[in-house]
Amino acid sequence: MKQQLQKWLAIALLALSMTDCGYNDFQAKDEQTKAAWSEVVNQYQRRSDLIPNLVNTVKGYAAHEKETLEAVIRARSAATSFQITPEVLSNPDAFKKFQEVQGHLSSALSRLMAVSERYPNLKADMIFRDLQSQLEGTENRITVARQRYIVAVQEYNVLARSFPTNLTAKIFNYEVKPSFTVENEKAISTAPTVNFGK
């Protein structure tokens, strides 16, 4: 008798937890990660849009820094030619590739900014100074957008991995999403912190 009561209690508990299957949570968190991701993409795009002007301005004062300038241009075209489809979000390899191309661009840019320190006339140029501020601001926006994406994915992945919502995830095909890795986060966030002087 007592055993049966326990059995019913267990079933009732299970049924209760099933109503909390988290389907709606998945909807919300999935949208959140997508929104956070599009912000990341936007900010990378914003950086990419700054580069042609920046390269041209530097060229005006430091034309013989050809190698550094070309490295930036090459890295930029590699970054822009890597198409960012929504599939990138659920494909760890493509995600890694995306990080890589943007990371290359980050380091090429920071080399360019380091080189530009050697040209006082360039540093005094108002257009260059404004571009520098914009680049610095955009690098910070990228850091913020990436941070927010990491948090959004974390919340989503906790849901996708923990019981019982992981069952819902299986049924409705909500896969665990890749995020920016810590080493990468470090490498990328430190690379462009060239102190732009005052």
Place this chain on the structure above:
Amino acid sequence: MLAFLLASANAQELAAIPPLTSHVMDSIGMLNQNQRDALDTVLKDYETRTGSQIAVLLVRSTAPEGIEQYSIRVADTWKLGRKGIDDGVILVVARDNPKALRRLRIEAGRGVQGTLTDAQSKRILQDVIAPHFRQNDFYGGLVAGVSAIASLLDQEKLPKRHDQPASSESLSTDSLLPFILSAFFIAIAFSRMRRSRSAFGHSGWGKTGGIVLGSGVGRGRNSGGRFSGGGGGFDGGGASGDW
């Protein structure tokens, strides 16, 4: 992995974010009482006039974070600026920060970056505030900086105070329209009722009308005297500098 451990260890000793109580948050006594009050009045008046929220935060240090990381955490906590318009600005000074972490920052809300661009923010820090600060004239620098920020915000075509985008929960013509219409029909019903009392009688029309109208009026804003952020969003835009 080690980096991760270090990061989480650091996370526990991040500089605290003071709760927002005034437009000028000075816990380290960089300004005297009169200066604080004067600057606060200026910023309060500016908010009353335009709806945009500008705040000044003076702290000792943001270590171990850079001023940018600290400042975006403050922005996300305070949520200055109107919701959906995102017209908040924070001017942060970290007086004793080491050079690498920077000592000045303007954190610009999403909605003001059309005129308060990164480049303009940088110029304000460098050309307006820093010269005063270099002579230890903190008050003069802050006043000049704040008025430079305000004059740029004035150029931005922001919605006037009290009209907010349709997405927010305040009264606008759009959200009022159904109530005006229903009030109109109720009025017609009443006038007919008066004419042919026998047809409708006292059929609860008046009561319904009262409820419908009441729910419409009840959706107004709560305009208390306390200062708090309006729910504005930030994306890390702005500039950092030094003096």
